[in-house]
Amino acid sequence: MDLNLKGKKVLITGASQGIGKALAESFAREGSVLTIVARSGDRLDAIANDLRSRFGVTVRVIALDMTTPGAVGKILDQAGDTEILVNNAGVIPGGNLWQVSAEQWRAGWELKVLGYIDMTRAFYSVMKERGGGVIVNNIGIGGENFDFDYVCGTTGNAALMAFTRAVGGRSLRDGIRVVGVNPGPVATPRIEKVLRVRAKEQLGDENRTDELLAKLPLGRAATSEEVADLCVFLASDKSSYTSGSIFTLDGGLTSARSIA
Numbered sequence: 001m002d003l004n005l006k007g008k009k010v011l012i013t014g015a016s017q018g019i020g021k022a023l024a025e026s027f028a029r030e031g032s033v034l035t036i037v038a039r040s041g042d043r044l045d046a047i048a049n050d051l052r053s054r055f056g057v058t059v060r061v062i063a064l065d066m067t068t069p070g071a072v073g074k075i076l077d078q079a080g081d082t083e084i085l086v087n088n089a090g091v092i093p094g095g096n097l098w099q100v101s102a103e104q105w106r107a108g109w110e111l112k113v114l115g116y117i118d119m120t121r122a123f124y125s126v127m128k129e130r131g132g133g134v135i136v137n138n139i140g141i142g143g144e145n146f147d148f149d150y151v152c153g154t155t156g157n158a159a160l161m162a163f164t165r166a167v168g169g170r171s172l173r174d175g176i177r178v179v180g181v182n183p184g185p186v187a188t189p190r191i192e193k194v195l196r197v198r199a200k201e202q203l204g205d206e207n208r209t210d211e212l213l214a215k216l217p218l219g220r221a222a223t224s225e226e227v228a229d230l231c232v233f234l235a236s237d238k239s240s241y242t243s244g245s246i247f248t249l250d251g252g253l254t255s256a257r258s259i260a
Helices: 018-029 041-055 071-079 102-111 113-130 151-168 189-203 209-213 224-235 253-258
Strands: 009-013 033-038 059-063 084-087 133-138 176-183 246-249
Touching: 009 018, 009 071, 009 113, 018 033, 018 041, 018 224, 033 041, 033 071, 041 059, 059 071, 071 113, 084 113, 084 224, 102 113, 102 151, 113 133, 113 151, 113 176, 133 151, 133 224, 151 176, 151 246, 176 224, 189 209, 224 246
Parallel strands: 009 033, 009 084, 033 059, 084 133, 133 176, 176 246
Antiparallel strands: none
């Protein structure tokens, strides 16, 4: 299927690893012109060189910490021609209300929750001036499966879901689509750490992660590529009537919980 993304200017935050890296590869495979953002310049350079070599695409690298003052403005200055923005940067710490300190809570929200909001505010304006664009927010199922032991993340993700629906509900008036994706467990280094903690808590042995994975749909977590491919489709013209919606990719975990 031709998604008509060849030559489209795509900006991806948090692109140095995991889902962000997979996003860069999926858009590169479609022939898009990429701008990839993260703190690690070395990782970004390696990814950019690989994508240029394999797909013959143009890749621009912006290495910076998005929580520093003026970071969004710097990104806008360098990539104001962006047609598709994928907000992906940010990890919110796990833990209950007393395990996550006020400082940790604010730091997690500064990058992911406020980061998505600030990037959307900045790029929506320039997209509107040009007559259109797409914003994809990679959020997470914590926003619809409220978790006492992930209270900072579940609350932040729920806020981003509301934000995506609120902005995306009106954005087509400006020719802009705003959508969200809620991945469940994804096979990344982060989920490996989470599974080790839960295996130790629930099974008494952090090395018994396979037993937890076996309980997931198909006996595995989703791949980063599966999440990325959904985001790419939603960003394409094939999804042109989609805005203000959240798409859950969790093998049915959320649906199963809702009918339990």
